[in-house]
Amino acid sequence: xxxxxxxxxxxxxxxxxxxxxxxxxxxxxxxxxxxxxxxxxxxxxxxxxxxxxxxxxxxxxxxxxxxxxxxxxxxxxxxxxxxxxxxxxxxxxxxxxxxxxxxxxxxxxxxxxxxxxxxxxxxxxxxxxxxxxxxxxxxxxxxxxxxxxxxxxxxxxxxxxxxxxxxxxxxxxxxxxxxxxxxxxxxxxxxxxxxxxxxxxxxxxxxxxxxxxxxxxxxxxxxxxxxxxxxxxxxxxxxxxxxxxxxxxxxxxxxxxxxxxxxxxxxxxxxxxxxxxxxxxxxxxxxxxxxxxxxxxxxxxxxxxxxxxxxxxxxxxxxxxxxxxxxxxxxxxxxxxxxxxxxxxxxxxxxxxxxxxxxxxxxxxxxxxxxxxxxxxxxxxxxxxxxxxxxxxxxxxxxxxxxxxxxxxxxxxxxxxxxxxxxxxxxxxxxxxxxxxxxxxxxxxxxxxxxxxxxxxxxxxxxxxxxxxxxxxxxxxxxxxxxxxxxxxxxxxxxxxxxxxxxxxxxxxxxxxxx
Amino acid sequence: xxxxxxxxxxxxxxxxxxxxxxxxxxxxxxxxxxxxxxxxxxxxxxxxxxxxxxxxxxxxxxxxxxxxxxxxxxxxxxxxxxxxxxxxxxxxxxxxxxxxxxxxxxxxxxxxxxxxxxxxxxxxxxxxxxxxxxxxxxxxxxxxxxxxxxxxxxxxxxxxxxxxxxxxxxxxxxxxxxxxxxxxxxxxxxxxxxxxxxxxxxxxxxxxxxxxxxxxxxxxxxxxxxxxxxxxxxxxxxxxxxxxxxxxxxxxxxxxxxxxxxxxxxxxxxxxxxxxxxxxxxxxxxxxxxxxxxxxxxxxxxxxxxxxxxxxxxxxxxxxxxxxxxxxxxxxxxxxxxxxxxxx
Numbered sequence: 070x071x072x073x074x075x076x077x078x079x080x081x082x083x084x085x086x087x088x089x090x091x092x093x094x095x096x097x098x099x100x101x102x103x104x105x106x107x108x109x110x111x112x113x114x115x116x117x118x119x120x121x122x123x124x125x126x127x128x129x130x131x132x133x134x135x136x137x138x139x140x141x142x143x144x145x146x147x148x149x150x151x152x153x154x155x156x157x158x159x160x161x162x163x164x165x166x167x168x169x170x171x172x173x174x175x176x177x178x179x180x181x182x183x184x185x186x187x188x189x190x191x192x193x194x195x196x197x198x199x200x201x202x203x204x205x206x207x208x209x210x211x212x213x214x215x216x217x218x219x220x221x222x223x224x225x226x227x228x229x230x231x232x233x234x235x236x237x238x239x240x241x242x243x244x245x246x247x248x249x250x251x252x253x254x255x256x257x258x259x260x261x262x263x264x265x266x267x268x269x270x271x272x273x274x275x276x277x278x279x280x281x282x283x284x285x286x287x288x289x290x291x292x293x294x295x296x297x298x299x300x301x302x303x304x305x306x307x308x309x310x311x312x313x314x315x316x317x318x319x320x321x322x323x324x325x326x327x328x329x330x331x332x333x334x335x336x337x338x339x340x341x342x343x344x345x346x347x348x349x350x351x352x353x354x355x356x357x358x359x360x361x362x363x364x365x366x367x368x369x370x371x372x373x374x375x376x377x378x379x380x381x382x383x384x385x386x387x388x389x390x391x392x393x394x395x396x397x398x399x400x401x402x403x404x405x406x407x408x409x410x411x412x413x414x415x416x417x418x419x420x421x422x423x424x425x426x427x428x429x430x431x432x433x434x435x436x437x438x439x440x441x442x443x444x445x446x447x448x449x450x451x452x453x454x455x456x457x458x459x460x461x462x463x464x465x466x467x468x469x470x471x472x473x474x475x476x477x478x479x480x481x482x483x484x485x486x487x488x489x490x491x492x493x494x495x496x497x498x499x500x501x502x503x504x505x506x507x508x509x510x511x512x513x514x515x516x517x518x519x520x521x522x523x524x525x526x527x528x529x530x531x532x533x534x535x536x537x538x539x540x541x542x543x544x545x546x547x548x549x550x551x552x553x554x555x556x557x558x559x560x561x562x563x564x565x566x567x568x569x570x571x572x573x574x575x576x577x578x579x580x581x582x583x584x
Numbered sequence: 585x586x587x588x589x590x591x592x593x594x595x596x597x598x599x600x601x602x603x604x605x606x607x608x609x610x611x612x613x614x615x616x617x618x619x620x621x622x623x624x625x626x627x628x629x630x631x632x633x634x635x636x637x638x639x640x641x642x643x644x645x646x647x648x649x650x651x652x653x654x655x656x657x658x659x660x661x662x663x664x665x666x667x668x669x670x671x672x673x674x675x676x677x678x679x680x681x682x683x684x685x686x687x688x689x690x691x692x693x694x695x696x697x698x699x700x701x702x703x704x705x706x707x708x709x710x711x712x713x714x715x716x717x718x719x720x721x722x723x724x725x726x727x728x729x730x731x732x733x734x735x736x737x738x739x740x741x742x743x744x745x746x747x748x749x750x751x752x753x754x755x756x757x758x759x760x761x762x763x764x765x766x767x768x769x770x771x772x773x774x775x776x777x778x779x780x781x782x783x784x785x786x787x788x789x790x791x792x793x794x795x796x797x798x799x800x801x802x803x804x805x806x807x808x809x810x811x812x813x814x815x816x817x818x819x820x821x822x823x824x825x826x827x828x829x830x831x832x833x834x835x836x837x838x839x840x841x842x843x844x845x846x847x848x849x850x851x852x853x854x855x856x857x858x859x860x861x862x863x864x865x866x867x868x869x870x871x872x873x874x875x876x877x878x879x880x881x882x883x884x885x886x887x888x889x890x891x892x893x894x895x896x897x898x899x900x901x902x903x904x905x906x907x908x909x910x911x912x913x914x915x916x917x918x919x920x921x922x923x924x925x926x927x928x
Contacts, residue, residue, distance in 0.1 A: 400815070421804055424807055428804075432800075435797045442796045
């Protein structure tokens, strides 16, 4: 059978300053097909979908919609072409009703006055078509996440979409809701639409997708028939590159336990007070070792780091530093206990962009260069200067604003801030995100050196090769659980990948038990 | 060494060092505008405007709102705002006056009667009332997480009501010379004492903001509150403290105004928040927090008062003055954004 594809993307490339985000990527979607798009974080899935939905312009390549070459200029243009994207964080106006959201900007009207009856009737037709019961006049803020998704899908149908892109639609749903969503997806499929499904959950991908395309490092790895492939094969395609050598492995000699976390649990996020964020996490960190914390975005790895550092409150669990219980309820407490944390997003959570490199570097350790509350400018410059030199931070002068530095140098400033405190424990969340290759290698070398000096490092990274190459031990999280602990020898990309996606769990780590 | 590694930073350094009119105007724009105004009014009124006495009177005019503006600078640097300053100033003034005279009634306003707490006591009480008001508002902002705009809007109304209650709706007037000395006195028959106090306070505030740990933290909390917390700063305490500082300045300003007018008016400081916030903003402190300083605020205070006084001396009616001041505020912020646009 030879069906004409709805969508063909051929040889798509996209470059951002310093990064080749996509290189010669292909994607083909048939009518009535659910097509899985897989790859690690940063593999280029989002960039590809943003090109398709008109957020970014491609550098080269062709996009064909039903054999017609198209140029998607902006998101609105994508919509008129019949391409709709349903984002992870839904794009609805909470204070408007279901009907108003579905038809926003396109309300049936006469002389600019909305015809409410017609609006509600048309909305009901759409929800009926989806087989869901949602009163058109309900405000969206009263709906669950799953119901909101349905509203987005109804909106997609109302604009006569041919292609619906769903970016991790199941991440916030319960099992029943996922089933319902899949029924609707099968419905859309029966109506001849093409659905692009982005998910990290292998079981779901194999349950619902007809074909799967895998990207890795911005490159096209392949497209497989779901019925002829397996989770193992796809995981291998996702991660199976030779583990990069440039990380440089070093010898480490882990010493005494400096940090011990026992049964740490947390329930509830700002969006969903019921969500289990962390359940009964226990682990130890030793002097001079680098422990990698792997897991998908949303697996709870960042929440764990934030709870340990006292940024977010925990519901249960104790933290021990050097064998004695540490009462950590704020970052101040954590710092006093000898910790430092390089947070996930340096611009939002770490840097004072309008302030000088000097002020940024000394922020956590000002007390060391001050007397009676007065900062000794000379001593501050001396200390900051020594770290600038040690970390090879490239800048014009210490008064330069943090804003004007490159990503790699900004990150080094953030790391220096903690080094100036001489921490025993350093938590690093995505220490090399968004920095160039050279700076990355320098940060890695620095981490090795710190470990050798006896600092215990807990490193979170979305890049599996980085986790594999840097870690003496690897902890793997999946949906709020610590599902695996692997030594460097045991850790293969396939095993860690399988644990991250919930395919394998090796846990003897589980609950803490008195030894 | 720190610098000069690779070509790019060297270039950036050269770019920074090169004279940039935009950057220069960004830094000294308010000062240049102030000098231009002085020259302008001097040219139009060569006999009356540029005399030392007139200029010092304008500076005296600026000094009480300027004191409060110094406190407000701290608040705005953290990204906050305090609308209650005028009411708190009036409350502090009237409480201090009542205690000083040992009564509040309109009848016992004859000069010379005192309760014996003395001028020191009166100043202390005014300051304490201001501190308490700032403390209450700061605590509400940090503990109940209510936006400062709302809390101090409430304070604007509540403190005024309290002032009217304390003074029975009227002023407390006619003090002895001791009470009036700080507000009305001059050094060498020329330099008003309030001006000296204003400039002294500005110097102290400048030193605190530039050279102390606390000052650094104020900028940090305003620049990026999340990063400040993650760096181990006690952000709640820092925010509480800036409202106490502006409260203290309002309280002291309340005494100074009563002293200068020889009367603690229940309606003192009505609309003061406008002048004060205008002074800070015209002085280049960002309403988003994290950028600015006291030097700019001093210039801003003087500028607003030179403008008002100059226009008055040119017989421009006060309605029109208000329009002009309003436009200047908007222009100052636009100008500030314009000079900063290229720097990022």
